[in-house]
Amino acid sequence: MIPKAHKAQLKQMGLPSDTDTIRRARMFMMESGTTSGEFAEMARVNPNSLRVFLSGSYDAHKPCDTNTLVMRASIKEAIDLHEAKNRGRRDNTHYTTAEFEELRASMIDALEDGSAIAIEGGVGIGKSWALQKVTDEINQRKLGRAIYVYCLRGITPQSFLISCCIQAKIPSRGTILQLLQKLSYFFEEEHPLLVLDEAQNLPDVTLETLRSLFDLRGYGIVLAASYDLLSHLREYKMQMWSSRIGRTHLLAGATKEEAARMLVGELGPMDKRDIDDTLADVTLEAIREGVKYKYIALRNLFWAIKAARKAVAAAEQREEAIA
Numbered sequence: 001m002i003p004k005a006h007k008a009q010l011k012q013m014g015l016p017s018d019t020d021t022i023r024r025a026r027m028f029m030m031e032s033g034t035t036s037g038e039f040a041e042m043a044r045v046n047p048n049s050l051r052v053f054l055s056g057s058y059d060a061h062k063p064c065d066t067n068t069l070v071m072r073a074s075i076k077e078a079i080d081l082h083e084a085k086n087r088g089r090r091d092n093t094h095y096t097t098a099e100f101e102e103l104r105a106s107m108i109d110a111l112e113d114g115s116a117i118a119i120e121g122g123v124g125i126g127k128s129w130a131l132q133k134v135t136d137e138i139n140q141r142k143l144g145r146a147i148y149v150y151c152l153r154g155i156t157p158q159s160f161l162i163s164c165c166i167q168a169k170i171p172s173r174g175t176i177l178q179l180l181q182k183l184s185y186f187f188e189e190e191h192p193l194l195v196l197d198e199a200q201n202l203p204d205v206t207l208e209t210l211r212s213l214f215d216l217r218g219y220g221i222v223l224a225a226s227y228d229l230l231s232h233l234r235e236y237k238m239q240m241w242s243s244r245i246g247r248t249h250l251l252a253g254a255t256k257e258e259a260a261r262m263l264v265g266e267l268g269p270m271d272k273r274d275i276d277d278t279l280a281d282v283t284l285e286a287i288r289e290g291v292k293y294k295y296i297a298l299r300n301l302f303w304a305i306k307a308a309r310k311a312v313a314a315a316e317q318r319e320e321a322i323a
Ligand SMILES: Nc1ncnc2c1ncn2[C@@H]1O[C@H](COP(=O)(O)OP(=O)(O)OP(=O)(O)O)[C@@H](O)[C@H]1O
Pocket: 080, 092, 093, 094, 095, 096, 097, 100, 121, 122, 123, 124, 125, 126, 127, 128, 129, 130, 226, 298, 299, 300, 302
């Protein structure tokens, strides 16, 4: 369970709503055959609280918009982590966007120069997808060695380095110094790039350990977050980091034209009004440095596509049954 002390941060994060989270959790449990008890264990939440939340009545007695924050964040973390581990299996078609191409170019620069970049963008905007796509491309084309790591909240330096070694498929036991030594030794001949998703979860002490990979071992670093990362790195005590960040990407998300291309690419020709309505439905609002902004959430867009496909299939079945 994510500590309650982080509620203020979670509130800023613009987490998906109760309805969206319940839908995502139910879809995950249905597709994977996971029971609610097992899912509670995965998400590290109380099984009874999870059942109440999934039934939609969590807020029934204490209506309050912060009530379900911890539950929503825990569910999101568990499913994200599973998807990160199993990526490739459920790949849909990749659609490029101008922003994706910019990120890709920056990541390859960071790899080649051993520099650091920071990325911040709202929930479901397409960060993890982009980071994983480029990581895979770098490794497949042997441009260097990219290591994608999903950062768990509050992860200690040692657990973080173990995760890096596991993702890099090198031996992963030992003290902090031994782990650092391995991460250096095994990639001596290659350009290594650490791609850190959900980097807002890294505590300062782990960021310090990361800095030693950057400063002493020539690693390129990608720090990606949904919220709060850039403002944190600008704080006085973190200046050694902000001075090292070469490029910053504040994501605005896919444009309407790009998202419309995805819709039509998946569902075929559509009425302009239907496209506009769908894009309005999947436009979310988040807060960056105290300022509200809107963006197209690609996760919600691909949910809408899935739902539309199911509706068409059900209608076809009904027609066949009548015929
Ligand atoms: N360029 C793309 N082409 C096709 N599908 C995409 C693309 N970008 C994102 N998606 C779809 O949108 C989903 C959500 O994207 P992603 O997981 O990258 O969001 P995110 O920004 O990491 O969200 P969060 O902040 O919740 O972690 C992906 O699982 C994928 O199905």
